[in-house]
Amino acid sequence: MMVNTAIVISSALAGTVLVALALGLVWHYRNGWLEQVRRSCTAGLLRHPVVLVHGVVGFDEINFGSKRHEYFRGVAERLRHLGVEVYRVRIPNGASVAVRARHLARWIERIPTGRVNIIAHSMGGLDARYAIANLGIGHRVASLVTVGTPHRGTPLADIGTKLGDRFGLRGLLSAAGIDVRGFYDITTDEASNFNDGVQDHPGVRYGCVVGSAARVNGNLNLLLRPGFRYLAGRTGANDGLIPTSSQVWGEVIDEIDADHWAQIGWSSYFDAPAFYEKLVRELGVRGL
Known part of the structure; x- marks a missing residue:
């Protein structure tokens, strides 16, 4: 009986300690302590x-009525939550x-750090390649990852410009x-x-990331069909605007089942913030 009583008392004390610890953690979390620990663990991600x-045809953010919408929907917030500095x-x-x-180069030059990792969607990848190669910012760029970029143009631009x-x-x-x-710059002839x-910079x-809409089935945006x-x-394979064969430049870091707009979060079937978190972690593994 005494043994059972001791066990009960020990269990009660252990439960009390656990409850106290849980309450303490909640209190510390509300006071920012856990947030500081989390940031210290992710600060070295990149x-x-x-x-x-x-x-x-893009933007950093726009307002519709009382709501704010980002081009990369939810991506900056997700990355900042990991402790990543995002511009x-x-x-x-x-x-x-x-x-x-030229505008991009001026943006890069104003960033008060040594080097940056550029993640560019669509034509933004061509802008970044040009700025790195021709506008003297190569020493400021550690990496360039293009997502759905028409490196070899797109036949849709050929048709559109001719019409x-x-x-x-x-x-x-x-x-x-x-x-x-x-x-006109993303026609196949101009891309060639x-x-x-435009030559790659040896220090970058x-x-x-290659996107394809071949397997998204009914989720493909009506305007892209x-x-x-x-x-x-x-x-052959494409994301609704750009052939997958045109999207390849440098190392293929990932291939995703996402149409051109889903790649930046403008869909309900593809989790763009989670994808960009994965991408940033891949850059971190590469020491970038």
Whole structure:
């Protein structure tokens, strides 16, 4: 009986201690202690900050009514929660690669750190490549990862620009102050010329993420379905706008089942923030 009583007393004391510890942890969490511990554990995830670069028609963030929307939806918040320093840039929509690259280079030069890791979506990857190669920021960039970037152009731009020229749309849009030169830069011919003239910087690690909508089935955005079908018959696998074969540059870090807009979080079937967390962890493994 005495043994049983001792066991009961010991169990009660152990339970009391556990409850006390739990309450203490809750109290410390509410006072930021656990947050500080978490940040100290993730602060070494990356050696350099991340710069997010948007595509040809993009933004850092916009407001619709009372709601704020980011181009990379939920990504910056997810990465900052891990302790990663994140910068989002805004460069001119529709402008040529050369113009957009100059704006990007100025953004990079203003960041008060040594080097950065650039993660660029769509045409933003071409802007980054141009800025690194031609505008003197190569020493500021540790890595460039492109996501869904048309390194070899896209046949959809070929069709779109030809139709636009036939109906005089380029002149009309230019007269209205709308720059569309960027769409010409992602035609297959211009992309070929670009690759001939823009060389990789030897001090920068280049990688890519290749997106395909082949297996997303009914989840593919309705607006992307005509382009997906056309490209599927013309070039094979694609993300609704860009052939997968055009998206490869440098090391293929990952291949994802996501259409062009899902890659940046504009869908319900693909968890973009989780994907970018995985990508950043991969960069961390590489010492970046």
